Amino acid sequence: MKVLITLVSIITFVSAVSADRLVRVHGVTTGTVQQLLADGYDVADVNIRLGYADLMIPEREVDQLSLLFADYELLPREWGELLPENAKNAGYYYSPEENWLFWCELAASYTDLVDTPVTIGQSYQSRDIYMIKMTSPVGSGYKPPIYFSSLIHGREPGSNIVLIDFAMWLTSNYDGGDTMAAWILDNTTVYFVPIANPDGYAYNMPNGGNQRKNMNWTEGDGVDLNRNWGYMWGYDDTGSSGDPWNQTYRGTEAFSEPETQVQRDFITAIQPIAAMNYHTYGGYLLYPWGYINSPTPDQSTFEAWGSAMTAYNEYQPGRAGQILYPVNGEQNDWCYGGNDMQGILAFTPEVADNSFWGSQNDTTEIVRICDECRYMNIWLCMNAPGFVGVGEDEGVSIEPVLSLGAVYPNPVVSSAVFTLTAPGSTGVKVAVYDTSGRVVYNITGEMLSGENTVIWNITDDIAAGVYILRATDSNGFAASRRFTILK
Numbered sequence: 001m002k003v004l005i006t007l008v009s010i011i012t013f014v015s016a017v018s019a020d021r022l023v024r025v026h027g028v029t030t031g032t033v034q035q036l037l038a039d040g041y042d043v044a045d046v047n048i049r050l051g052y053a054d055l056m057i058p059e060r061e062v063d064q065l066s067l068l069f070a071d072y073e074l075l076p077r078e079w080g081e082l083l084p085e086n087a088k089n090a091g092y093y094y095s096p097e098e099n100w101l102f103w104c105e106l107a108a109s110y111t112d113l114v115d116t117p118v119t120i121g122q123s124y125q126s127r128d129i130y131m132i133k134m135t136s137p138v139g140s141g142y143k144p145p146i147y148f149s150s151l152i153h154g155r156e157p158g159s160n161i162v163l164i165d166f167a168m169w170l171t172s173n174y175d176g177g178d179t180m181a182a183w184i185l186d187n188t189t190v191y192f193v194p195i196a197n198p199d200g201y202a203y204n205m206p207n208g209g210n211q212r213k214n215m216n217w218t219e220g221d222g223v224d225l226n227r228n229w230g231y232m233w234g235y236d237d238t239g240s241s242g243d244p245w246n247q248t249y250r251g252t253e254a255f256s257e258p259e260t261q262v263q264r265d266f267i268t269a270i271q272p273i274a275a276m277n278y279h280t281y282g283g284y285l286l287y288p289w290g291y292i293n294s295p296t297p298d299q300s301t302f303e304a305w306g307s308a309m310t311a312y313n314e315y316q317p318g319r320a321g322q323i324l325y326p327v328n329g330e331q332n333d334w335c336y337g338g339n340d341m342q343g344i345l346a347f348t349p350e351v352a353d354n355s356f357w358g359s360q361n362d363t364t365e366i367v368r369i370c371d372e373c374r375y376m377n378i379w380l381c382m383n384a385p386g387f388v389g390v391g392e393d394e395g396v397s398i399e400p401v402l403s404l405g406a407v408y409p410n411p412v413v414s415s416a417v418f419t420l421t422a423p424g425s426t427g428v429k430v431a432v433y434d435t436s437g438r439v440v441y442n443i444t445g446e447m448l449s450g451e452n453t454v455i456w457n458i459t460d461d462i463a464a465g466v467y468i469l470r471a472t473d474s475n476g477f478a479a480s481r482r483f484t485i486l487k
């Protein structure tokens with residue numbers, strides 16, 4: 001009898017942890033979302049405009065929902081899990097094996113455009129994280145890098161299919177006289193990291209598909225790799241969680257996880273000028289800041305680009321804090337503000353897939369999401385190279401304020417003079433960048449608290465042209481000024 005009871009309880013336990021359901025709760029406001037997050041819910045999507053939030057709920061809690069929420073609906077089972085019959089091939093999405101084959105075959109078919117996949121590091125469970133470099137033999141010298149990634153969250157296969165589609169579009173249209181694909185590959189270098197969380201994605205194939213985090217289960221059930229980046233990591237407990245069992249667990253320290261280290265090192269090595277770090281779902285195009293609901297110094301650029309990129313798919317552009325809720329330690333903020341490079345213009349598209357797995361048996365939906373994201377990718381690749389560096393917005397300030405005065409005189413002939421106010425900041429670095437985002441000169445010196453006047457005598461090796469002066473403090477706060485050098 002005892003044996004039987006034990007057996008029954010084990011079976012119950014196993015089915016309880018493996019089955020989750022997506023539930024759509026109606027009547028949701030910004031305040032409700034904060035409460036849901038504070039209560040530790042796995043919030044899959046929020047739509048404030050339509051007033052709902054999708055929650056991933058363990059199956060065993062489904063019958064208690066009526067006690068918790070006045071108005072809710074259970075979403076179709078295949079929206080929240082990979083169905084058993086699709087465990088091998090992820091349905092119409094691309095499984096890990098299908099991804100590898102696809103990228104290898106693409107490289108073999110277009111040897112002059114696509115390099116074979118290159119391993120850039122290993123995951124927690126020692127799976128390879130690989131990248132694919134794509135560019136044409138046309139054009140010489142510097143071709144600005146643009147970075148694409150997907151599947152940092154293991155349960156978002158719609159993010160990956162969009163990259164596969166874009167890679168196919170670039171290659172198949174290159175020889176067909178399509179000026180856009182040819183222009184992109186002749187003038188830029190496109191990098192893809194299609195599976196940024198290979199352990200979580202691989203785990204999902206036989207296990208129903210709900211692993212969002214990585215597979216470092218030392219403390220709980222994984223680390224949210226998109227809360228583990230080293231800019232404003234752990235800024236507060238709403239934008240990420242210190243609870244190892246929470247879906248937004250940030251890890252023990254910034255960049256504690258091998259997967260985020262691998263991407264960090266690769267991005268640092270290639271120095272992209274722009275990035276698209278894909279997620280699902282909801283139909284948004286997010287840009288920094290993520291950790292607070294405040295504009296960056298480049299708000300006007302993000303806003304202009306965001307609305308241009310979403311002109312056709314009508315995704316909602318904006319900051320996470322405006323549309324969803326603040327998120328800290330995430331990839332965009334680090335790309336833009338948390339590294340020694342010129343700020344990367346980084347976006348997080350949230351593909352408007354039918355939840356996480358909703359298109360697994362539906363080619364029409366797969367085609368739709370690929371179609372509606374392609375234009376954003378094309379637009380970014382065609383416009384980023386012509387963008388002359390970080391902008392200068394008057395009247396926009398971030399706390400604590402690091403401010404850089406206009407360069408005088410402008411144009412500069414021999415000496416540039418500017419003021420730098422850095423209240424409470426330490427370790428302020430000032431560098432001059434060219435319009436491709438490369439450092440051409442480091443202006444060193446003792447930067448004191450309060451206002452400093454800096455005189456920079458321009459050396460002979462710096463050519464005439466347009467440059468960006470950028471100051472960064474040890475917290476990653478930055479300010480920029482554009483100026484011209486005449487010789």
Ligand SMILES: [Zn+2]
Nearest residue numbers: 153156279280
């Ligand atoms: Zn995600």
